[in-house]
Amino acid sequence: MKTIGVLTSGGDAPGMNAAVRAVVRTCCANNIKVFAIKRGYAGLISGQLEQADVNSVSDILYKGGTALGSARCKEFQSEDGMQKAIETCRKNGIEGLVVIGGDGSFRGASALSERGLPCVGVPATIDNDIACSDYTIGYDTCLNTVMDMVDKISDTAKSHDRCTVVEVMGRDAGFLTLNAGIAVGATAIVVPEIKVHVKEHIISHIENSREKGKKHFIIMIAEGVGGVEALAEYIEEKTGIESRASILGHVQRGGSPTVRDRVLASEMGYSAVKLLMQGMGNRVVAIKKDEIVNYDIYEALNMKKTIDQAFYNMAHEISI
Numbered sequence: 001m002k003t004i005g006v007l008t009s010g011g012d013a014p015g016m017n018a019a020v021r022a023v024v025r026t027c028c029a030n031n032i033k034v035f036a037i038k039r040g041y042a043g044l045i046s047g048q049l050e051q052a053d054v055n056s057v058s059d060i061l062y063k064g065g066t067a068l069g070s071a072r073c074k075e076f077q078s079e080d081g082m083q084k085a086i087e088t089c090r091k092n093g094i095e096g097l098v099v100i101g102g103d104g105s106f107r108g109a110s111a112l113s114e115r116g117l118p119c120v121g122v123p124a125t126i127d128n129d130i131a132c133s134d135y136t137i138g139y140d141t142c143l144n145t146v147m148d149m150v151d152k153i154s155d156t157a158k159s160h161d162r163c164t165v166v167e168v169m170g171r172d173a174g175f176l177t178l179n180a181g182i183a184v185g186a187t188a189i190v191v192p193e194i195k196v197h198v199k200e201h202i203i204s205h206i207e208n209s210r211e212k213g214k215k216h217f218i219i220m221i222a223e224g225v226g227g228v229e230a231l232a233e234y235i236e237e238k239t240g241i242e243s244r245a246s247i248l249g250h251v252q253r254g255g256s257p258t259v260r261d262r263v264l265a266s267e268m269g270y271s272a273v274k275l276l277m278q279g280m281g282n283r284v285v286a287i288k289k290d291e292i293v294n295y296d297i298y299e300a301l302n303m304k305k306t307i308d309q310a311f312y313n314m315a316h317e318i319s320i
């Protein structure tokens with residue numbers, strides 16, 4: 001393999017830059033020409049790319065967002081779009097592609113692999129919803145951001161003896177909500193994976209806590225459950241506790257990556273290039289039990305990641 005392309009796609013995640021840097025530096029160390037593709041698959045279609053070298057990825061390791069830009073590209077979902085992307089690769093001599101993103105991006109990578117362009121996916125999403133990997137790039141940073149923000153919300157909730165219902169990102173997944181909820185000592189946590197009667201669940205946990213002397217409450221709700229404004233109103237009406245809703249929003253996706261995300265991104269970016277060097281395509285890099293491994297993309301996309309009921313129960317048993 002003489003020339004590789006790298007792109008970031010889908011929702012950005014802290015640590016994407018560290019992964020791009022690792023891809024570019026690994027290519028340079030192995031005398032492989034490398035192209036940085038701008039704005040994900042959109043840039044691949046329109047030919048927005050430039051050759052990268054060791055210096056072009058200096059000073060991005062610690063930065064949030066993605067210096068390459070990212071996009072959710074509709075055009076790429078059509079055969080015409082994919083053929084344009086393949087044509088860009090052909091014109092520039094790109095023989096393999098590293099796709100840094102989430103499952104939507106991997107579906108694109110697998111479609112390109114099928115059409116003769118070997119691709120390797122690197123899981124980067126704050127949602128941690130890539131089933132083949134214990135962790136995704138950006139998840140740890142986001143968890144810490146959510147924890148910091150909710151700690152601050154707790155300060156003011158405590159001062160006013162209030163209840164705050166917090167909505168955490170994660171699309172259809174509740175990993176961020178549950179783990180951040182444990183880290184902040186939430187009174188109740190609601191995630192899409194664990195079916196509960198939302199209103200009853202929350203009120204019973206608040207009443208339980210109140211009986212034990214608690215006066216302020218944090219309720220963590222996953223984006224996939226939603227409805228925080230209505231829930232805050234309901235809680236106030238049912239319990240008489242003054243309540244507020246807080247949707248954390250896109251601040252969760254920003255910020256300088258943590259050590260864990262920088263190291264993970266570096267390992268995964270490096271490993272993706274090594275796979276392409278061995279002639280392997282249609283693979284996803286992953287981390288399992290602290291070891292970097294890889295899976296067939298189809299296999300990876302068909303895996304399911306669930307929330308452990310015992311872990312969820314533990315969160316509620318230790319919160320009063």
Ligand code: F6P
Pocket residue numbers: 011102125126127169170171223253
């Ligand atoms: O996948 C990451 C994520 O931040 C989800 O948690 C959220 O549902 C979605 O992206 C938001 O996407 P957008 O930034 O396109 O609105």
